[in-house]
Every structure is written in structure tokens, then in C-alpha cells.
Amino acid sequence: MSTKIQLSSKKRRVVSKSGESSTSSSPRQSKRTKTSSERVVEIKPKASYDEERETETQSINDDLQLNKETCAKIQSLFKEIKTLKESGRSENAATIAEKRAAASVLFVTLKKMNRLSQLRCKKARDMTQTTKQKVDGLHLQLQNLLYEVMHLQKEIKKCLEFESSDEKIELVDVATFYREAPLDISMPSVTEKDPHKQRLARLDWELEQRKRLSEKYDASESNRDxxxxxxxxxxxxxxxxxxxxxxxxxxxxxxxxxxxxPYDQIRTQHQMARLLPRPLYILFVQSSAYSEACDGDLTVKIEGDSDTASASMSTSVAIEEDSDSDNEENLTESKRRRKTVGDKLEEKRKKVLAKHPLQVVMQLTFQGEAQLVLTFSYLIELKVVTVVTELKDSSAAKALQSDLLSPKTILNALYPGDDGAESPNPSNIFQLQRIGIDSWSTFSESVGSPYLWCQWLSGLDFLQCDDTKGMKPNTCLSSSHMEATVKALRGRIKARLALQKQVTLVGQGNIPVPSSTVKLFPSKLSSRVVSWKPITEEAMMELDFVLTHPLSENIDSSSFFYSFSCERKSAKVQGVVVLKEAYPITPPIFLIKLIWQNKTHMAASDHDILDMEAEVNLHSQELITAKTCEYLLSCQLQRLLQCLDVYLEAASAEEASRSPGTQVEFPKEKMFVRNTRYGLNKIIFQPPPSLHPLFLPTPNPPFLSEELFLF
Known part of the structure; x- marks a missing residue:
């Protein structure tokens, strides 16, 4: 080996920037390193930029291969050191130290490889960051170019969509311009070939015309002032x-x-009439005209709060604004107290049943005896006309408190089937169901009764109208029914007053018979009425002769019921009278029971009693005339007493003929040829119930225009 370096395990060799080592190796150590047979990397002091240069010249694969080889050598050295230590020989200490030094040198190589990898990573990051910055710069330039393109496109679009102010001016057509404009403005030789100059010339002519119109407007303004x-x-x-x-x-x-x-009153009434709703206005006009032309005892006037009515005629927009302001003002109140479901329902009911502030009051006077006051009101939401009836200054009513003159029922059945119990407007059924009202009778006392004739007098005809909201009152309908209705009202009140008078006198034991019908009855009647009193329907139906009568199931509960008793010595008659609301158009019905000689005779078992009832009920039109029809009850009661006398006298005469010498209880006072009908015994002929005269149709009296109904 060329060089060897002995390194301590706790110290590191520091390389300065100048490339010189902080600690120089000794010659001995260098010599030992050179003589080593193993491959040792020769470490020379290099600067940091040398390693950077080395990363550029040396490939990554070579460094990877060197790293693997170094790790393998370190692993083999560790195994050898382990083997030498396990042998336990003292002479192996030098070898172990040598191998330890060689492993330390290999660790230095690994550290170098680590530095080279860190340098390469840093360089790659720097290159990536540089490239990113270039890309961001190019993207920013692209965005700037796109923004400039968009701005240019908007400017182009503005230019294309630009409209000059003169394009909004409606100019006269070209032919009119050349015909009316002076030559110094039109200049046909120049403008006909150049559209731009033609446009300018037309604008000049428009300006000239507007100047003239402005001068004319100023003159009109001064004239207006x-x-x-x-x-x-x-x-x-x-x-x-x-x-x-x-x-x-x-x-x-x-x-x-x-x-x-009273011109002042008339003028005030006419001013208030302008505030009436259309139906009440028609009613007021037609009734006033009829009063002035035909009936002087009929007076018509308008009552109510005219200020409230005038305020209610405001436009719908104003009403909406007022409702919005009211809601805003009531916000604080709603916060303090939340309305319950019952309160909301009550408010809905008051709104649906609200009446117009003005009413039409019609007053009928009857020869100083009584005054019928009819107060007509218009329900705004339900769109029907109702009437409240009042009967004033009635001596008969003061004498006897009776249901005959009750304002609630006195006008019922003025026309057949019209009892005012239901509204004639079909949409009212659904409106009332929404607020929990099933019947009109629950609130009729407060708003009145919607009789059908009230709608006719007001020009309303719901039967011929499918859409009640779009319905308009008809003046012709009101005028065609005015006379007939007023006559019907007068006839009803006269009949009720006369009926009340008869009831009062009969209760006192007197039967008032008109002088023109006295000749129809005998001069002397022995039977007399001993009691007369009103009776309820339930009490009447409990009577045995009523319960078993063939017509008991057809009795109408809206009628008036009276019980009476007649007697002649030992013979007693107990009966009931059913008075219909349409009296005298519908005659009263008499049902009787005779108690005589300890026997009870009823219509269900004795055809003579049935014949007496038929004589009184079915032939009642023979007892009266057109002028005395109100006294039909008295005439029928008088005929019943006559029939009772005839029956008792005939029965007594028949008994006397069968048993001569017996004392006759009822001597013959009336003139009759024979005691039995058709010359036969009375019990021989009995018509079946289906053919009985009570079930047969009766022709109308000549003085009555309505149909006769028994029950």
C-alpha cells in the first residue's frame, strides 16, 4: 500500500479550505499503509469544490459499486476481528489492531460516498428549483399575454356593439325627408349618393323640427298657465x-x-248611495222608484257609517300598503303576545262575515197597526245580501207573545222553499267550512238571513252564474221582482197580523168570521170552542189520534202547532191545527178526535171523522174570498163546529129511528134530508187511504197564484 493512516475512533480528521490537513500523518504510519496488501483509498487533502467537480466527472454507478465493495470489506473485517477475539490468543492483538485500522479507513470512504451523494442531491434540487423558476416565469408571461388578448377582445366587442345616440332617434323615412325638408338641408344632389351625409342631413332636419316643437310647447305652457x-x-x-x-x-x-x-235628506241619501256596493245600490234605486211610483207607505233610507264606507272604496294598492304598514306596527305586539289558534280562527270568521258599513233600510207601514222594518246588508267576502227583520208597534204581538210574529220566521217561505237557512251562493259552502261553520243558522242573528228574494231585489241570480266572483248584479232582475216581492211582503204581514188576531180571539172563546162569509154558516151553532193553546211538535206527536193518522209522517217541523178542544154537552172533540209558514196560501190542517158515548172516534178507525177533516181541510177555498183570505183559520174552525153539530144531530136522529121512544141527546136543529150519505149505511163505503180526498190534488183558489201544499 502506498499510504496508511492511523485514526482514532473518537477523533476526526478535519480538512481545511486550503486543502491542508489539520494533523499530518507520520512517516511510519504512511509506510505501514503502503505496505498493506489490502486496497486502501488514498486520501489526499482536497477542497470542497474538488468533491463537487468529482461528482460531475464520476458516475453514480461507480460510486454505488464502490459503496457496496466497501461495505462488504467492512463486514469481512468485522468477521475476522470477531474470529480472532474468539480464539483468545494474545499474539492476535496486533492483527486485530491492524484490521481495526483498516476498517476505520473504510468508514472514511463511506463518509465520502455520503458527502458525494448529498452534493449530488443538492445539485439536483438546485437544478429543479432553477427549472421551476423558469417555468413559472414562462407561465406568468403566458397569463399576461392571455389577459392582453382578453382585453383586446373586449375592446373589439365594445367597438362592434357601439351604438350612437342618433340611432335611438326615430327619424322620418327618407321619402318624407326629401319631400318636407328644405333644399338647403336635404341637398339631394349630395346626400343621395353618400349615406353618411344623408344621415347628417336627416339629423339636422330632426333638430330643426324639434326646435319648432319646443317653441310650440313653450307657447302652450304659457297658455296653460x-x-x-x-x-x-x-x-x-x-x-x-x-x-x-x-x-x-x-x-x-x-x-x-x-x-x-226634505231636499237636504234626499241629497244626503243620494251622496251615501254612491258609497253603496253594487247590489245594495240596485236595491236602493229600485225600491225608491217603486215607493215613489206605486206605494206611498213604503219608505227606503240608507243607514251606516259613510266615513268608513268611503275609506273602504280605496284602491287595492292602497289596501296592500296599509296592510303592510299595519303588519309592521303589530310586530312588537306579536312579539309580546302570540295569537292562539282560536284567536286566528275568530279573526278569520270576523273577516268572512264582515258586512259593508252601509245598509239599506226598507219600512212597510200597515194602516197604523204595525211597521215591518227590513234592514238589508251586503257581506263583502260571501257576496250575498242578507236581511234582518223587525216588526214594530204590533198590538197583536203585545197581546200575546207568539211565534206567529217572530222576526226570525215571519218571512220564511215567502216564496216556496225559501226559508233563508242556507246561502244561495254555492261558493259560500266552502268558505264557511274553512272557518269551521257548518250551518248559516249559527250566525244568522248577527248577519241576517240570505233569502232568495233578497238576492233578486239586489239583482243577484246565483242559479244562472257558474263563477260567482265574476258575477255582476242585474238591474232588470231587481225591477222584475220588486213589485211582486213588496206585494208578497205586505200579504205575509197582513196574513200574520190577521192570524195573530184570530188566535187571540179564539183563545178567548170568540171566533171572528168576516161579514161576507157569515151566510155560509148556520145562524146558530151549538158546539163551542172551550180551549185553545199553542203546542210543541213533540207533544203533538205523542197524541194518539195524531200518531195513528195517515198524514203524521208528512208533518213539517217548521209549521206552527195549536191544540184545541170543542164540546157540545157530553160530546167532546180534541184536535190540533197545523199552520204552515205560507198561510193562507197553504191552508191550515185540522186533525181531530171525538169522544162521545164512552167511545173514541179517530180518523184511523172512523171514516166519519176522516170525512169531517176532509170537509174542513180540502174545501177550505169555498169559505173565503180574495178579500177575506186572511181569516181562513176562523172560517175553517167555524166549519168544523158546523160539521160537528151536523154529525151529532144526524147520529142522534139515526139512533132514534132505530130505537123509537129513546131520549134524543142532540135534537135536530140543522136542515138535512137524510141521516146518511148516498142513502146507504155510513160504514158500507170506505175509500182506501191512497184514494182518500186528503191525498188528492186540490185546484188552486182563483185569488191565489201560488201552489197549495198540505204538508
Missing amino acids: LVAREIKSKQEYLESLQPRLKSILESTVPVQEYLSM
Whole structure:
């Protein structure tokens, strides 16, 4: 070996930058190194740049091969040292030390290989970083170029899409321009060949026209100001004139009252009529016209809050703005108190059942006896007209509190089938179900009853309209029903007042019979009415002669029921009267039971009682005329007493003929030829129930226009 270096295991050889070693090796050690038979790397002091240069000249594969060989030699030296130490010979110490020195030298070689690999790695990183910087620089240049391209494209697009202000001006067409423009502006010889100059000439002509229009506008403005000043002066004059006219009208109030010409009230009513909804407006106009032309006892007026009605006629936009502001104001209240489900439902009900602030009040006077007051209201959401009925100053009502004159039912069935229990507007069913209302009767006391004739008088006809929202009131419909409805109202109230009078007098034992019908009855009637009182339907249906009667299942619960008793000596009659709401168009029905000689005679078992009922019920039109139809109940009751006398006298005469010498309880006072009908025994002929006269149709009376209904 050329050189050997003895290194300590705890010290390292430091190589200075000048390339000289900090500790020089001794000649002896160099000699031992040279004589070594093993391959030892000769270490010469080199600077750092020499190793860098070496990394460039020496390949990586050679360094890898040298690293593997060095590791293999170090491994073999360790094995040999281990073997020598295990032999335990003292003469092997020198050999072990020599081999240890050789292994240390090989470690120095490994450290060099490590430095070379670190240098190569650092160099690769530096090259990579340099290349990355170059790539980033090129990418930045590319981004700058792309941004410049995009900017240029935007500028190009702006230039292509540029519109001059003159393009927005609507110019006259070319033919009109050359026809109307003067030659000094149009210059046809120049502009016809050059579109640009033609455009400029057309713009000049447009400018000239606008200048003329501006001068004309200024002149119109000055004229308008002059007219406005004149209007203002006249308006000031009229405003100063209004208080004078008002004072003059106030001074004429005593004259109006003396001459019964209330012009102020009429003017106020007409002003309020403008605020009415369309249906109530038609009702007011038609009823006022009918009152003025045909019925002086009919008065019509408008009542309610006109200020609220005027505010409700604001536009929908204003309503929305108000609702929004109200919601904002109520935000703090909603934070303090949250509304329950019941409160929200109650608010919905109030909104759906809300009435218009103005109402039309119609008043019918009946010869000083009574006054019928009808208050018509319009439900804004439900779009129907309702009426509240009130009967004032009725002496009959004061004498006897009866359901006959009850405002709730007095106008029921004014027309057949119209009881005001349901709304004629089909959409109301769904609107009421949404707020939890199943029947109109639950709130009819507060809003009134929606009778069908109320809709007719207001021009509403829901039966012919599929879309109630788009429905418009019809004035012709109101005028065609006005006269008939007013007459029906008068007829109903007159009939009820007369009926109440009859009920009161019959309860006192007197039967009022009109003078024109007295000749239809005998001058003397022995039977008399001993009791008369109202009765409920449940109590009536518990009576044996009603329960077994063929017509008991067809009795209408909306009717009025009265029980009465008649007697003549030992014979007693117990009966009930069913009064329909449409009285006297529908005659009262009498159901009776006769108790005589310890026997009970009822219609279900005795055809004579059935014949008496048929005589009273089916032939009632023979007892009255067109002027006395209100007293139908009294005439029927009088006919019943007549039939009872005839029956008792005929039965007594028949018994006397069968048993001569017996005492006759009821002597013959009425004139009749024979005791039995058709000359036969009374019990021989009995028509079946289906053919009984009570079930047969009855012709209409000549003075009634409505159909007769028994039950």
C-alpha cells in the first residue's frame, strides 16, 4: 500500500479550505499503509469544490459499486476481528489492531460516498428549483399575454356593439325627408349618393323640427298657465260661494219641513248611495222608484257609517300598503303576545262575515197597526245580501207573545222553499267550512238571513252564474221582482197580523168570521170552542189520534202547532191545527178526535171523522174570498163546529129511528134530508187511504197564484 493512516475512533480528521490537513500523518504510519496488501483509498487533502467537480466527472454507478465493495470489506473485517477475539490468543492483538485500522479507513470512504451523494442531491434540487423558476416565469408571461388578448377582445366587442345616440332617434323615412325638408338641408344632389351625409342631413332636419316643437310647447305652457290662473280665480269664487249657499239652504229647512219636501235628506241619501256596493245600490234605486211610483207607505233610507264606507272604496294598492304598514306596527305586539289558534280562527270568521258599513233600510207601514222594518246588508267576502227583520208597534204581538210574529220566521217561505237557512251562493259552502261553520243558522242573528228574494231585489241570480266572483248584479232582475216581492211582503204581514188576531180571539172563546162569509154558516151553532193553546211538535206527536193518522209522517217541523178542544154537552172533540209558514196560501190542517158515548172516534178507525177533516181541510177555498183570505183559520174552525153539530144531530136522529121512544141527546136543529150519505149505511163505503180526498190534488183558489201544499 502506498499510504496508511492511523485514526482514532473518537477523533476526526478535519480538512481545511486550503486543502491542508489539520494533523499530518507520520512517516511510519504512511509506510505501514503502503505496505498493506489490502486496497486502501488514498486520501489526499482536497477542497470542497474538488468533491463537487468529482461528482460531475464520476458516475453514480461507480460510486454505488464502490459503496457496496466497501461495505462488504467492512463486514469481512468485522468477521475476522470477531474470529480472532474468539480464539483468545494474545499474539492476535496486533492483527486485530491492524484490521481495526483498516476498517476505520473504510468508514472514511463511506463518509465520502455520503458527502458525494448529498452534493449530488443538492445539485439536483438546485437544478429543479432553477427549472421551476423558469417555468413559472414562462407561465406568468403566458397569463399576461392571455389577459392582453382578453382585453383586446373586449375592446373589439365594445367597438362592434357601439351604438350612437342618433340611432335611438326615430327619424322620418327618407321619402318624407326629401319631400318636407328644405333644399338647403336635404341637398339631394349630395346626400343621395353618400349615406353618411344623408344621415347628417336627416339629423339636422330632426333638430330643426324639434326646435319648432319646443317653441310650440313653450307657447302652450304659457297658455296653460293663463288658463290655470283663470280656473283658480273661478274656484276661489266658487269656494266663497259655497258657505253662502249652505247658509241659504239652512234657512230653507223650516220651509222644507212645512211643505214636506226634505231636499237636504234626499241629497244626503243620494251622496251615501254612491258609497253603496253594487247590489245594495240596485236595491236602493229600485225600491225608491217603486215607493215613489206605486206605494206611498213604503219608505227606503240608507243607514251606516259613510266615513268608513268611503275609506273602504280605496284602491287595492292602497289596501296592500296599509296592510303592510299595519303588519309592521303589530310586530312588537306579536312579539309580546302570540295569537292562539282560536284567536286566528275568530279573526278569520270576523273577516268572512264582515258586512259593508252601509245598509239599506226598507219600512212597510200597515194602516197604523204595525211597521215591518227590513234592514238589508251586503257581506263583502260571501257576496250575498242578507236581511234582518223587525216588526214594530204590533198590538197583536203585545197581546200575546207568539211565534206567529217572530222576526226570525215571519218571512220564511215567502216564496216556496225559501226559508233563508242556507246561502244561495254555492261558493259560500266552502268558505264557511274553512272557518269551521257548518250551518248559516249559527250566525244568522248577527248577519241576517240570505233569502232568495233578497238576492233578486239586489239583482243577484246565483242559479244562472257558474263563477260567482265574476258575477255582476242585474238591474232588470231587481225591477222584475220588486213589485211582486213588496206585494208578497205586505200579504205575509197582513196574513200574520190577521192570524195573530184570530188566535187571540179564539183563545178567548170568540171566533171572528168576516161579514161576507157569515151566510155560509148556520145562524146558530151549538158546539163551542172551550180551549185553545199553542203546542210543541213533540207533544203533538205523542197524541194518539195524531200518531195513528195517515198524514203524521208528512208533518213539517217548521209549521206552527195549536191544540184545541170543542164540546157540545157530553160530546167532546180534541184536535190540533197545523199552520204552515205560507198561510193562507197553504191552508191550515185540522186533525181531530171525538169522544162521545164512552167511545173514541179517530180518523184511523172512523171514516166519519176522516170525512169531517176532509170537509174542513180540502174545501177550505169555498169559505173565503180574495178579500177575506186572511181569516181562513176562523172560517175553517167555524166549519168544523158546523160539521160537528151536523154529525151529532144526524147520529142522534139515526139512533132514534132505530130505537123509537129513546131520549134524543142532540135534537135536530140543522136542515138535512137524510141521516146518511148516498142513502146507504155510513160504514158500507170506505175509500182506501191512497184514494182518500186528503191525498188528492186540490185546484188552486182563483185569488191565489201560488201552489197549495198540505204538508
